[in-house]
Amino acid sequence: MAHMIDTSTGQAAIAYVGDAPWHKLGQRLTRGADLDTWRREAGLAYSVERTPVLFQRAHAGASDRIEAMAGRDVLYRSDTGAALSVVATDYRVVQPGEVLEFFGKLADLGGFSLETAGVLAEGRRVWGLAKVSDGAPVIGHDVVRPYVLLATSYDGTMATVAKFTTVRVVCHNTLTMAAGAAGMGQTEADKTEGAVVQCVRVPHVQKFDGEAVRQQLGIVASVWERWLVDARLLAEVPVSEAQADNFMTDLLLSIQATPKGKAVRDVRASRGYKRLMDLFGGEQIGADLCGTSSAWALLNAVTDYVDHERGRTDDTRMASAWFGAGEGLKLRAWDAVRELAVKAGALSEAAI
Incomplete structure (x- = not known):
């Protein structure tokens, strides 16, 4: 993962609380830091902008001219100006700031604390991870902690994903808290209004509604408790x-x-x-x-x-x-x- 962390602004775009990640990159924050601090230290203080794809076409006997390609936009970073991808004009962007705001609302609900956030692949993906609780042992001293992960992309390689995941403390292995197809993609249950699921995927042709996603995830202790049992x-x-x-x-x-x-x-x-x-x-x-x-x-x-x-x-x-x-x-x-x-x-x- 260390090679995926964005460094295009001269600073590793990752912030965390607690122990340093294995790659020792990023900025350590105090637990409870405000969202503006997270935005700055995690490298998320930019927006993703879009502009039409332009190309130069030569006509026989005429000078070259610049034209716009119908139905296609370039996504680019507002801070560095770096192009991220070419997407369809109906591609819905979830801004880096929206990822942090999602976790800010979770913190307001109580029991959740943002633990890691950052930028990957030169800005093509952003993500955050919030701890749900201090976790509990499965057997003996083998402790597992529950988290909520939110990630999105700006290159069409993945939908916006929000899911419960567990982290085994001794080795940092992860496992989505889901059984069957719930973690593999959108199911019929996912589409049911008010349904509680362990993983929600929002395609980029749809508008991301953080409140609706939080309700679908069913931010309740019962999800974690069932998994632990x-x-x-x-x-x-x-x-x-x-x-x-x-x-x-x-x-x-x-x-x-x-x-x-x-x-x-x-x-x-x-x-x-x-x-x-x-x-x-x-x-x-x-x-x-x-x-x-x-x-x-x-x-x-x-x-x-x-x-x-x-x-x-x-x-x-x-x-x-x-x-x-x-x-x-x-x-x-x-x-x-x-x-x-x-x-x-x-x-x-x-x-x-």
Whole structure:
């Protein structure tokens, strides 16, 4: 992630409270700092502007002239003037200031505190993360904390996303607090007025309504409490090496693309499978806290792999783990370990 943090203004565009991030970049703020301070120190003190796409076209026997391309605008930063992308004219921009205001309203509700915010990829993405509470242990001293994440893009690569996510303190692994399709995209429940969901995606053809999103997320303790109950049950479900083998094999097969007419590759021969089994076997961060033989340890092996090892660079890994294929893989693992818990009798089938 360090390489994704914007430095185009001469300062790392990230601010935080508490301990410094692993990359040691950014500005440390005191908890409770006002939004103007966050805006300045997190590099969010700019707006995203738009202008028509212009091009030069030469006509036979006539001088060149500048024309506007119909239906297309360039988005650019007001502070540096840097172009961010070319988008359709109906592309709805969520300004950096709106991201901070979203968290400001959460703080007013009580129980929420902005913990990290910043700019990524030279301004093409902005994001913020607010802590819901100090968290609680799943087992022993293995503490997990709940957060609300809001992120948006200015290059069309992602919708505006607001979701609950958990962070495992010992390793900073993340997992969207969702089951099934709720974290994978907009569901029918997402579209229902007043529905409480764990993840809301607002396409850029729609207007972002922070108040409506907060209501959809159902900013209530029950979301976190339900997740914690399930996680604690997972910590009590024993998993044998043979079960782990089948679990990892099925998980990798679910995302393996096989060209038409070719045999399915043996995923057990893949580097990913071997690494996942090693992580489950005790090499994951925090193995001394969660052990090496439970459904919770099995889930943590997957989140450790996705957040810290899967992908070629820190940049692609972070983007995938939070918003892309990595997030999808973690959610598949979450569903699969809960199915294990159902088979073991630790979780009712109605809870899936």
